[in-house]
Amino acid sequence: MNRFRFGLQARFLLAAGAALLVVTAIVALMLARQAAAQQEVLRNSIEVVSQVLDESIKERGTALAQGLADSLVNPLYYEDLAAIGALVRNTTAQTSVSYVLVHDAEGNLIHDGSIDVAGYGQPMADPLAHTAVRAQKLLLQQSPSVLEIDLPIHIGDQRIGGLRVGMDLKPVLAQEAAAMRTLSQRLDDSRRRQWLWLTALMAALVAFVSATALYIQRTMVRPIRWLSDAAQRIERGDYQIEEQSTRRGDEISELLRTFNRMSQSIARHDREVRQMAYTDALTGLTNRLAFREALDGRLHEARLAGRSLALLFIDIDEFKRVNDTLGHEAGDDALLQFAQRIANSVDQVGGSEALLSRFGGDEFVILVGDGERSAAEVAAKLAERLVVELGQPLQVQQREIFLGSSIGITLFPEDANGATVLLKNGDIAMYQAKLAGKNCFRYYNRAMDHAVERRLYLEQELRGAWDRGELRLVYQPIFRTRDHMLVGAEVLLRWNHPTLGSIPPSVFIDVAEQSGLIQALGPKVLHAACEQAMQWPRNAAGEEVFISVNVSPRQLRNGDLVGEVETSLHTSGLAASRLHLELTETAVIGDEILAVTLLEKLHRAGVRVWLDDFGTGFSGLSHLRQVPVDGVKIDRSFVADMERDPDDLALTTAIIAMAHALGITVVAEGVEQRAQFELLSQRGCDLVQGYWLGRPLNADALVQLLEHDTAGVPGILA
CATH class of the missing domain: 3.30.450.20 (PAS domain)
Structure with missing residues (x-):
């Protein structure tokens, strides 16, 4: 059953009806005794x-x-x-x-x-x-x-x-009302003796109007005004609204209670949204957005106070290998451990004003200010502490892994006066720390800008280098150990710039990899190498010589490698068995499912695949059983120290034995001494290459070597 509700509308109608009756009675009495002239004077005066x-x-x-x-x-x-x-x-x-x-x-x-x-x-x-x-x-x-x-x-x-x-x-x-009251009072004074009998009625009218106004003010105007002010505060982003309590049952009171609940809900939702918008979901640290806003404020305060600040830009070394080899869950676990170590170091060394943020991926940023010590001194001590702490081994999925960190340091206002430039300088300094060997820190200086500009210039020049004829192919001979016969050649890329001269492959290949240009250069090198290999004569044993081509991880993951290989073989006419593709170990195991699928397609096409730089990744020998490869190339770092380091010799022997047990060919690169060749030959290594055996040759020189060589390695192994 619905309960009768004496609501706002009923209250207003009752008050208006009562006021209408009273006013009607007063007006009727006044009109009978009021002169038309006085009424006109009053109206004109008010106007x-x-x-x-x-x-x-x-x-x-x-x-x-x-x-x-x-x-x-x-x-x-x-x-x-x-x-x-x-x-x-x-x-x-x-x-x-x-x-x-x-x-x-x-x-x-x-x-x-x-x-x-x-x-x-x-x-x-x-x-x-x-x-x-x-x-x-x-x-x-x-x-x-x-x-x-x-x-x-x-x-x-x-x-x-x-x-x-x-x-x-x-x-x-208010002045108009005051003037009207004054004028009315004066007219009343002049008419007092005539209208004395109206005094009581007018007093009653004033009392009634005042009571009505007070009633409307308390029940309608005041709540509506509060609602308007509260809505404006919420619109400005101020959600701390003082709750209004009321026990009445009218519409305004119900609206007040509803608005109270709504404002509390909005405030709670705003806190949750801000928490999500300004906090990194994985580590709980402030994120890039929150750090950037805080950095702008701290820079403004530092300018006004004449204080200095230091920014540390941290990047975890080789973190991608964790994701590629152990999975993203392991990567998240490693990130959490790193974040905790960084936070502990910041608490102990960074000072009370230090601000730590995860920028995304494996990047962290720390802002420190000058307190009892200068910002530069605090940054140096903190960077030294971080290099040591982050270089300690991590326990991830019951495995012990070593990563480390590269840290760039930039100072305000010495290096930059704004947030954007300061962050850019920190990133540049961090990159220089990586170039310096990683697991270290470097300060930003103006010369680093020149290094970045040079890198950008090399990237721009590299884009058209192939079409301009600046890039050329050379071939490093590969020999068979049992009969010293030249059986193949690895194609290498060289860049001779018209103004910069010869640019080392370690420089421009890295530029091509990071810029993505390798995806355009790779197919061109593959096609040109296949075309050239078709011009090679047979070796002294009457065998066809194979060509070995390096494949970038980007080509493996992002490009149509199988299609590029089939196109190059078809257009050149080269037999698939003469094409060997070299993929780095980390590229293959980075996405093992994709790699296995691609390698099986290449095998069906007749192409052979080698794992390059074998032994430097996380995989060890176990992946040889899972990834369908035809050969492995022992990294030159093991070959170089075989004579002096028993561990390297033992590891090389184990790789050769394991690969042969699986029916896989073993190639050793970086052979630069006769003793290295003899050790490899004694352990049954199938193929070798290196400067002692033969330096990279251009196409014509390699053809001449094949045509005139009848004893394998001329003058060296005979």
Whole structure:
């Protein structure tokens, strides 16, 4: 059963009906005894007073707006927000001024006199804004409570913005009401003896009107005003609204209770959104967005106080190998351990003002300020501590792995005066730490910019180097150990720049890999090598010589490697058995499922695949059973120390034995001494290459070697 509800509408109708009855009775009595002349005088007087006050407020507001507009020309032109704010606040302080808004030529708010200017740079959206922005000259607009004077602000013929001054009409209305009461009182005095009998009725009317006004104020106006103020605060982003308690059962009270619940829900949702927006989900550290906002604020404070700051840019060395070999869950575990070690070091060395953030991936950034020690000193000690701590082994999935970190340090204001440049300098210094051998830290200096510019220049020049004929192919001979016969050649890429001269492969291949140019160069090298191999004669044993081509990890993962190989073989006419592809061990095991699929397709096409730099990755010998490869190339670092290091000799022997047990060919690279060749030959290594056996040759020299050589390695192994 619905309970009767004495709601707001019923209250208002009852009060209005009672007021109507009382007013009707009073008016009926007054009209009978009031002279028409007195009524006309009263009405005319009220109109005159209203007109005078309106003209007064318009003249005052116009003069105030014109003076303020003239004062704002220079600050607005030079975007001096402090000066604009001072002028606006001085004007707003006047009792008759409701608000002052300064906007640009497009209608975007520049200043409203507040400290934080919450709507700065945003379009004004109030009902009077559209007309005010379009005003070409002085314009007056009026609402029930405000008289607004709008003025465009010009410098010469150029409009640079506008001014909106809102004059509060409440004092005017109050003066009009006061004037009306005064006039009514004087008329009452003149009519007192005639209208004495109306005194009681008028007193009753005043009391009734006052009670009604008080009642409406308490039950309607005050709650609605609170709702309006609270909605404006929420609109400005202030969700800390004081709860309004009420026990009444009318619509306004129910609206208040609903609004209380809504504001609490919005505040809770805002906290959750900010938590997600400003926190890294994996580590719980502040993220890039939060750090950038904090960095802007810290830089501003440091400028004002004349303090220095230091920024450390940290990148984990070889972290990609963890994801590639152990999986992303292991990578997340490693990141959490690194984040904890970094946080502990920051707490112990960085000082109370240090700010730590994860920028994404394996990048962390730390901001330290100068307290008892200088920022540079704190950064140096913290970097030394981090290099040691992050170089310690990690326990991931019951495995012990060693990674390390490269750290770049840049200082404010010595190196940069803004957040963007400071972060860029930290990144550059970190990259230099990687080039210096990793697991170390480097300070930013101006020379690093030149290194970056040189790298960008090399990337730009490399884009057209093949078409300009600057890149050429050379071939390093590969010999069979049992009969010293030349059986193949590895194709190598060389770059002779017209102004920079010969650029080492270690430099431009790295540029090609990181820029993605290798995906365009790789197929060209493959096609050219196949074309050249077709011109080679047979070796002294009458065998066809194979060509070995290196394949980039990018080609393996992102390109159509099988299609490129089939196209090169088809257009060149080279037999598939003569093409050997070399893939790095880490590239193959980085995505083993993809690698196995591609290698099986290559095998079906008749192409052979070798694992290059074998022994340097995480995989060890176990992956030889899972990945279908035809051969492995023992990394030159093991060959170089076989004579002096028993461990390297034992590992090389084990690789050869394991590979042969699986039916896999073994190639040793970097053979530069006769003793190395003999050790490899004694252990059954199938193929060898290196400077002692033969340096890289151009195509013509290799053809001549094949045509005239009848004893394998001329003059060396005979």
